[in-house]
Amino acid sequence: MKLLITRPMTAEVEARARAEFDVVIRPETAVLSRGEMLAALRDFDLVMPTLGDGFDAGVLAEVTAPRCRLLANFGVGFNHIDVAAAAAHGIAVSNTPGAVTDATADIALTLILMSARRAAEGERLVRSGGWPGWHPTQMLGQHVTGKKLGVIGLGRIGAAIARRCHFGFDMQVFYTARSEKSPGFAATPMADLKQLAATVDFLVVAVPGGGDTHHLVDARVLSAMRPTAHLINIARGEVVQQEALIDTLQKRKIAGAGLDVYEFEPEVPQALRDLSNVTLLPHLGTATEEVRSAMGHMALDNIAAFVAGQKLPNQV
Numbered sequence: 139m140k141l142l143i144t145r146p147m148t149a150e151v152e153a154r155a156r157a158e159f160d161v162v163i164r165p166e167t168a169v170l171s172r173g174e175m176l177a178a179l180r181d182f183d184l185v186m187p188t189l190g191d192g193f194d195a196g197v198l199a200e201v202t203a204p205r206c207r208l209l210a211n212f213g214v215g216f217n218h219i220d221v222a223a224a225a226a227h228g229i230a231v232s233n234t235p236g237a238v239t240d241a242t243a244d245i246a247l248t249l250i251l252m253s254a255r256r257a258a259e260g261e262r263l264v265r266s267g268g269w270p271g272w273h274p275t276q277m278l279g280q281h282v283t284g285k286k287l288g289v290i291g292l293g294r295i296g297a298a299i300a301r302r303c304h305f306g307f308d309m310q311v312f313y314t315a316r317s318e319k320s321p322g323f324a325a326t327p328m329a330d331l332k333q334l335a336a337t338v339d340f341l342v343v344a345v346p347g348g349g350d351t352h353h354l355v356d357a358r359v360l361s362a363m364r365p366t367a368h369l370i371n372i373a374r375g376e377v378v379q380q381e382a383l384i385d386t387l388q389k390r391k392i393a394g395a396g397l398d399v400y401e402f403e404p405e406v407p408q409a410l411r412d413l414s415n416v417t418l419l420p421h422l423g424t425a426t427e428e429v430r431s432a433m434g435h436m437a438l439d440n441i442a443a444f445v446a447g448q449k450l451p452n453q454v
Contacts, residue, residue, distance in 0.1 A: 139183035139445055144170055144191050145212075148427060151434030158442065159184075172197060179204040179229075184444065186437050187219070188212040189421075190403070195223035204229060208450075210440045212433055213424075214238050215374060216454055217347035232440035232452045235294065237432040242423040243298035246372045249396025249417055250303070250340055253368045255279040256394075258417040280339075280366065280393065282307050288338030289313040290331065290354070291345035291373070297321045299342055299372075312338055331355075335362040340370060347374030357382035360392065368394045372423055375400040384409050387416055398423050 141161040146152070155161045162182075164170075169190035170178065178185045179193075179201040187193060187209055198204070198220060204227055209219055211233045221231050252258055256279045263269050263277075287303045289296045292313040303309040304323045311325040314334050318327050328334040331354070335341055341363060345351045355369070356379040363369065369392060371378050380401035386392055388409070396417040400406050403421065410416060424430060440450050 141184040141441060142178050142182040143186045145188055147434045148431045150431045154438055176200055179206045182206055184208045184210065184441050186210045186212055189218060191218060193219045195220045198223045198227050208444045210437045212437045215347055217374065221454055230450060231454050232450045233454050234433045234436040235452060237429060237436050238424045239294045239298050241426055241429040242295050242372055243302055245398055245423045246299045246342055246370055247302050249370045249398065251282060252417045253394040253396040254282050259414050284308050285339040286310045286312060286337060288334045288341045290343050291315060292319045292321065296344035299344060300325060331359055332362045335359045338367065340368050343371040343373045343377050345373055345377060347376055351377045353379040355379065360386045363392045365391060366393050370396045372398045375403050387413050
């Protein structure tokens, strides 16, 4: 079977792919064009796509008899793939859960601390050459220890974030989820997202992307947040209504935000980049050598199982 990997991978993953499969590794780092997606469905038995490679119903409908039998997504989020449309064309879909949990949770903690302590703003000040030296009231931020954390979505990643905050920073944990959770430490469920937003000091978005969560955090939710609160998004950019967030930050209605994802990624609006009260990271959630290799191996495990006629370890 012929395999297409749509982006460069770590050396370890590429070496395994070449050793085990008849593989083409696309050298470009940009998302697939529509033409490339159509060619992938026509010309390959197996495709390893990733974030932004939009195999939606329209693309899938254009290839009447696709050669492709598996979209082995590199990543836990698969909202860029229409799973139902793929199934209708006889194409299975898999992903890479678990491998990303700790790294993504670590980035959430990074953003919480950076936003609360104004770290990005301070780093820019030092680089500018304009730092006048220490004084007692310079760049006062907010204490994190002992504060209230709100997690939207207490799945694997949300629970890992909450665990770090609870045990590492003695934070009280509140959350919203589709069902009540038992994470192994004190965590209080909230029935309403607006109530959660009004209760906590740090509101962390940790739900999957997709139609069900599109603009889940909108102007209504943002307006409920405390003026001293921070919004942290490590999930998917479209979960937060970006225009409403920009307006909220411009008017200083909340203390700050920390973002690793954006609604129209990789586009980051100038209005957002101009703000001093937001920390902006370039989607670093899983960006470690170990994690990206683990993700690649998990995707290749799904491919190997498919080729062997076995059950996919991580079918979605």
